[in-house]
Amino acid sequence: MTDDIRVELQLKITQLERYNKLLGDGLRQPEKQRALYDQMAQELKSVKSLLILQDRQLEAKLQAHTQELLAAQEELVRKEKLALLGQVADNVGHELRNPLGVINNAVYFLQAVLTDADETTKEYLGIIKSETEEAERIVSDLLDAVRTKAPRTETVHVAELIGQTLRRCQIPAAVSVKLDVPDALPAIQVDPVQMQQVLWNLITNGVEAMPQGGTLEIAASADEPTHSVRISIKDSGMGIAPAQQTRLFQPLFTTKARRVGLGLVVVKNLTQANGGNVEVWSEPGKGAVFTVVLPGSEAIAGTV
Ligand SMILES: Nc1ncnc2c1ncn2[C@@H]1O[C@H](COP(=O)(O)OP(=O)(O)O)[C@@H](O)[C@H]1O
Ligand SMILES: [Mg+2]
Known part of the structure; x- marks a missing residue:
């Protein structure tokens, strides 16, 4: 599109140069001179609007490129942070998974044997269970976030x-x-x-x-x-x-x-x-x- 405008601008400029030359070569009759001036004014007007159009298009292009650049930068920062997080998360995540699993099993066992425990004990066992599950979920998210397993489609x-x-x-x-x-x-x-x-x-x-x-x-x-x-x-x-x-x-x-x-x-x-x-x-x-x-x-x- 910008190329089209460029071609059109070139044509208009050539035209204006031709008119200019005609005037320079000495166009005697005033009516003809006036007509030529009018035509030149028209051409100049369209050159002006073409320039405005080109300006807008360039602006839009620049904006699109800036957006692309920002998105690319964002992705880069994301990848960098993930890599950093990965180094810590892999170790900590695996280390945490085992004790959390043990706690979960222990609570499961306690809930099974303490069927006639009082309500407060049951409530607290419930809290331990749901909080352990929450912690397990965080660890899973952490591990999933830093290394994505190949999908089994x-x-x-x-x-x-x-x-x-x-x-x-x-x-x-x-x-x-x-x-x-x-x-x-x-x-x-x-x-x-x-x-x-x-x-x-x-x-x-x-x-x-x-x-x-x-x-x-x-x-x-x-x-x-x-x-x-x-x-x-x-x-x-x-x-x-x-x-x-x-x-x-x-x-x-x-x-x-x-x-x-x-x-x-x-x-x-x-x-x-x-x-x-x-x-x-x-x-x-x-x-x-x-x-x-x-x-x-x-x-x-x-x-x-
Ligand atoms: N549907 C939503 N409506 C409003 N904010 C949201 C929504 N989804 C995500 N967010 C915002 O994005 C943040 C990151 O989401 P997420 O990565 O799932 O982390 P978390 O839920 O642990 O905060 C949230 O803390 C919240 O500010
Ligand atoms: Mg969330």
């Missing part, structure tokens, strides 16, 4: 995937879940365990964004031209400030007191490992939508 039906994930999520009564998942969606080729982890994280974030309750909408649709399947999770929560949107996928970015900020790192890594992508839309006060775009079976077959 199989043919997965989106409705089943969403159903299985939802069964594992704790949805408070104040949150109503709306599903819009057509039966006729194409199957996808993904690792079901990894994709459940992705959806679990997004659903949990959505729920956590609505502490007073709200609506969580899970929708899936097929994109015919690209054969991809889009799964979106929309909440009616507090939304995300623009300044924070660029940091969402950075390791350890969290705005929550009792969280670690690895969920979206896991989401991004696992989605990318499964050939997909994550998109975010949010406006503060209007909730957020996280969309996972996954290649359908046909799209994958086409690339092999």
